[in-house]
Each structure stands twice: as C-alpha cells, then as structure tokens.
Amino acid sequence: MPSGLALVFAAIACAQEVVVADFEGDAWNSSPGAGASGGWVATGSAFGSGPARGTLPGQMRVAGFVGRGLVDSFVGGDVATGTLTSPPFEIVRPFLRFRIGGGNHPGETELTLEVDGNVVRRATGRDSERLLPESFDVREFIGKSARIVIVDRATGGWGHVNVDQIVLVDAPVDPVRDSADEEARELAEADASVAAAAAALADDPRRPTCHLLPAANWLNDPNGLLFQPDSPNVPVDATNSNEGGANEGGASNGWYHAFFQHNPYGDGWGEMHWGHARSRDLVHWQRLPIALGPSFLRGEEHCFSGSALNKDDGTPVLIYTSIGRSIGARLPEQWIAVPTDHEWLHWRKPAEDPVITEALHVDEKGRAVKVREWRDPYLFRAGGRVHCVCGGNFDESSDGNARASAPVARAAVQVYRAEDAALTKWRWLGPLFVHPDAGVGDIECPIFFPIGGTGGTGGTGGAGGKWALITSQGRPVDWFVGTLDEATMRFHTERRGKVDAGCVYAPSVLHEGVPQPILFGWIDGFPETRGWRHCLTLPRRLALDAAGNLTQEPARELAALRDPARHEQHGDVVLDQGAPFHFTIDGEVGGAAFDFELEGDGVAGIRLAIGATEIAVSDLVGSSNPGAGGAAGTTALHGFVDHSVVELYAGGRCLTRVVAPAADGAGVELRAAARVVLHRIEAWALTPAVAR
DSSP: OOOHHHHHHHHHHHHHEEEEEOOOSSSTTTOOOTTBOSOOEEEESTTTTSOBOSSOTTOOOOBOOOTTOBEETTTTOTTOOEEEEOOOEEOOSSEEEEEEEEOOBTTTEEEEEEETTEEEEEEEOOSEEEEEEEEEEOGGGTTSEEEEEEEEOOOSTTOOEEEEEEEEESSOOOTTTTHHHHHHHHHHHHHHHHHHHHHHOOOOTTSOSSSOOOSSEEEEEEEEEEEEESSTTSOTTOTTSSTTSOOTTSOOSEEEEEEEEEETTOSSSOSOEEEEEEESSSSSEEEOOOOBOOOGGGTEEEEEEEEEEEOTTSOEEEEEEEEESSTTSSOOEEEEEEESSTTSOOEEOOTTOOOBOGGGOBOTTSOBOOEEEEEEEEEEEETTEEEEEEEEEEEOSTTSSSOSSSOOEEEEEEEEEESSTTSOOEEEEEEEEEOSOTTOOOBEEEEEEEOOBTTOOOBTBSGGGEEEEEEESSSSOEEEEEEEETTTTEEEEEEEEESOSSSEEEEEEEOSSSSSOEEEEEEOOOOSSSSEEOEEOOOEEEEEOTTSOEEEEEOGGGGGGEEEEEEEEEEEEEEBTTBOEEOSTTOSTTOOEEEEEEEETTGGGEEEEETTEEEETHHHHSTTSOOSTTGGGOOEEEEEEETTEEEEEETTEEEEEEOOOOTTSOOEEEEESSOEEEEEEEEEEEOOSSOO
C-alpha cells in the first residue's frame, strides 16, 4: 500500500497534468485517454487502424515521441490523406500541450483544437520527423468541451503529420526552460542509436583500432581539445612545465578530452552532434556520452565545429557554430556550453546563447560587413585576454564591404575579444588574416595558437613571440608561422607549409595545459555503408625548427601501444627492384596494426606496398610538400599502419593515406626501384587504443 506522502505527490502530479491522449493503445478506439469518452475516429487511409510504433516503412527516422505509440499519417506514404478526431473532453487546465512533427503545411498537415464546433487553435510541423513540444493557451476555454482534429490533406513532399502526448497542463512550453529536458531526451536517443549500431557492427578488417573514433557511425572534425588537471587549483596555462600539465612520454596528472563532429544516427554526414572521449595518456581512450546535440526547441538543427578552453577560473567552456533549423533558415551563430558536473560528462547551453552573432560585424563607419560561410570558432589567449577566431570569407573591395561593382571574395579569418569572464559578451576586431592566395575562396576551421621551439610553447607566443595559424581551405591544409601584433590583432606571416601531404582535414590543436602543442586531424576517404566512417589522426606534437617551420612528430606517448612480445629488428637490409622487405609481424588476414621505424641513406626512395596500394615516401619528403627545411635529405622514417590507415613521419612532415588492406594477409612490404641500404628496421605490433 502506498504511503500517505506518496499519495500526496501523486495527487499533485495529477493536478498538474491531465492526459488527453498518449496513443499507447493498439487501436484508435481502445485508448481514449483520461477525461475523454469513447475512442478516436479515423477517416481516410493516412492514419491506419491505430497508433504507429515508431518509424513507418519508407519514412525517415521518427524521433521525439513518448512511449511506444504516436500518431503518424505516413501510412501508405505522403500520398495518403485522412483525419483523426478525438472524443470530446473538458478543458480543465490553462494550457494544452502536445508533441508535433511532420510537414510544415498550415491547413493541410496540422493539429487543430475545436471548441463549440469552431477551430480556435492550430499547429503544424516543421518539415522534420522529430516531434517537439508545443502548447496552446486555452485559458479562455476552461470548463468548455473541446475536441482535437488531426488533419492530413497534403499529398506531396512532407505530406504527413506526427503527433503524440496531448496533455492539459498549468504552464506553456518555454523554449529555454524546457530545452534542457528536450536535449537530455535527444542525447539519450543519440547514445542509444550509437550503442545499437555498434552492437550490429561486423568484424571489419578496415576498421582502425589505434586511432580514435566513435563506437559506430559518422565522425568528422575534431572540435574541442582540453586538458583537465586532477587538481582544480593548478593554473591551466602552465605550458612550460609538467606541473599542472601532461608528463611527456607517459600518463598525465589529468584527463585529455577530445570532442568531435559525430552523426549518431548513421554512417553518413547529418544531424551533427559533438562526440566525446577522454584519455589519461593521449593513447588509450575512454568513450563518453555524447556531449552536445541540437537544441531543437531553440531553433537549432546542427552543432557544427568549434573548440574548447579552460576559462580564467579553471572551468571549461565549449564554443561552436549553431546552425538553425533547415540549413539557411537563419544565419549561423556562435554558442557556448558549460559542464553541469565535475567529470565534464554533461553540458548545458546558457540562456545567453548566442554569444557571437553577425550583428557584431560593423565597421568603424557603422556599416554592416558581411562575412560569408562564417563558422568554426577557435578560442585562444593573447595579451592576457581570451580571443576567438572564425573562418569564412568576405568582400575585399575598396571599402571593405559588398558595394563594389565587382566584389572580390577573399578567404579570411575574423578575430573577436571576450568582454567578460563568462565569455558571453564579445567584440569584433576585424580580420586577423587574409589568405594570400587569391584563388582560395573560403577558410574552414582556423586554428591560432602560440608556438615555440622544440619542447614547449610560450605563454603568449613561443620563441621570439611566434604564432601558428592552421587554415583548412581545401587539401592539403595550410600552416603559417609568424608574429601577432597584439595592439591591432593582426597576424603577420613569415613561413608557410602543409600540415599533411595526404587525406587529413580540419585539424585542431590543444596548446594550453600541456608542455607542447598537440594536433589531431580528421582522416577521411573511408568506404561508405560499413556502419562506421572516419577516424582522427594519432596525436602529433608540434614545434618549430631552427628555420621557423612548423614541425610534427608522433607523440612519444604512442610507445605505450607497442607490444614487446611482438617485435622485430633488422640491420643492414638491402632493398632493390628484386628484393623487397616484408614485415613479419603484420601477418593477420585483412591487415594489422603496427609501428615501424627505418634508418638509412635512401629512405626517400622507398615505397610502401599495402594490398594494391603503393605509397611513395618521396610524396612526403619531396619538394611538392614545402615545409621543414632539409626534409628531402632525411635518413629516418617513422610509420604507423592501422589496418586501413597509414601515417608516415619524416623530417618534421606527415603523410596520411587510407588504403585497402590485402585480403590474403600479404601485409606490408618495403620496395625500392634502386638499391637502398637500411641500417635499421624496427617494428612493433600495436595493441588497441580503445575498445570497440
């Protein structure tokens, strides 16, 4: 028997909400809902004989309904029409709340409320299969009898309507107040979708095991990279020592957090969320619940790329580009999110969002400046203040606006300064950088950070006050090194090169809280429809060489993946046309994961043969990939083969390729067209970095 207190709580709950219909029955006349007499009546063919049980045949994924049943007039497709009418019920609360989705066709696909035989309220969908809450103010009708009529008269695209959970309540839907509950609901759906897709994945010889990727479905850009010290009192900008940061070559005294673009509902692009993982050592990753999803009630459709930073008080913030419902319906906006727990597992978007909008783009004469393709914010500190850069392009005509007779679109990086510690108020400072190549029309994912020589960075610029800018304007991705004029916030470039000679795009960099900047990039080029798609690069340490070029090397922490029991070493190996070298530790059918190092005078003349693919080391160290000085004369090559991913490092440069592993287990060979003597070949099998 329930306690008296339980009965009181139950009475309060009943007083707050009266269910008109929840559509959990099997037929329209079997579950009338509280306060109604008789059942629902369907006409035509669109609604079938009873509530739908989720997505119908031929329909895109339906989400956002409660329980197991809902109204869905897609029965027979969009060509079907009909009506669904409720029994009469008394209006006993001031607001009627319901969930609705489907087509945006007022008068044709809609839910209507009738009082005294007249339609007094109506609502339609948003051309989306996600049901979202809406409400009618019905205070003027309290005590009267009413009925609901759900209508489908449309026969074209989006010619259907979805409805669920019709209740009488005391408060209307509030987009900001109710958004947290909707986001929690959607994130639970997203995590469940990934878990189901992961459980259905078959063993796949192409799937990497040492690179970071979600348990299933789509991945693209790395977004926020953060270091979370175990002690919250350690300064987050301790970049020149191991105190409060990561210990080079081993486990850290904190967590590395990596966020990434993720579609939890399929292995193709769509429904952009932020996936999340963390690691103690940059190598072994723990997958975490999805961090961010669209706030549909607040008009979001996607959470596009962005970055992360620990604020001055040590608490983290994520910043990203918010894309409105139906791409193009509203301008992009920059939103932030902050954690709700000490583990940084769950995040909320404050009411202040958006924090940066295009309304800031006003020149000194008060004229609006249009920045196109404006997105991908990246946070950094300069001069003791937090700043942000965003990509895109703008018209570089004489007056800096779009009024010239022949406007010239130039790829540019815009810069902003935070005006408060919470990072909710910002000021536009103009373009930090305009791409020097006139043919480059757009910049995505700009990354701007201080950089020093080998072994560390400076607090506001490395050796000589150097800064690095990475721009994704197509492949290969560019890097620039130069100086920052903090008075004007303009970046002056001195050196230039390519981040990767292969298939890496949209990298991001962690540069605070660590002794040396760490880069992750997005590797694309994988085959479709395998239940997963793409991965991130292995972590790369960044530095400047003596000439001021940006150099990359695999993070020393990766040695933790080496299996000492599966190791081979050879000296003075001769390669020529008739004498290739075959690694013996990669004999698994369909590929393997291993790490190898080579030393010899002719490394640039070697080709790696993997299945039907050959990768020439000259593509990495040759003059076609400008960057680190003297790379063409390199005598050492470091490589990783992770099933279908190959990453090569030499002379401070990188080359990444996606390949098809040999199905017969032939493995990887080293080949040379002319005689090459390798003084050392050493290789280790690699253990997985993250469980499937």
